[in-house]
Amino acid sequence: MATTKTLRCPSCNTPVLLNSEDTPFCSDRCRRVDLGKWASGEYKISSPILDPDLLEELEHAEQQRHPMHEEKSRYRN
Numbered sequence: 001m002a003t004t005k006t007l008r009c010p011s012c013n014t015p016v017l018l019n020s021e022d023t024p025f026c027s028d029r030c031r032r033v034d035l036g037k038w039a040s041g042e043y044k045i046s047s048p049i050l051d052p053d054l055l056e057e058l059e060h061a062e063q064q065r066h067p068m069h070e071e072k073s074r075y076r077n
């Protein structure tokens, strides 16, 4: 059974065929509407990771990787 992949128009939520000329929009009109939203700042561009908790977690992950290197160099001496 073949399934047709569809997207939903970000503008009006109408299912759009992937091979549509205006993908991901259902029509040129909706594409323009969406571009208009971007231009007017209605959509906010998401910022890169700035969550302090997440950054801390990443730092911990780094620290957990480093001790192994330190141990190896200690054995060498």
Ligand SMILES: [Zn+2]
Binding pocket: 009, 010, 011, 012, 013, 014, 025, 026, 027, 030
């Ligand atoms: Zn649409």
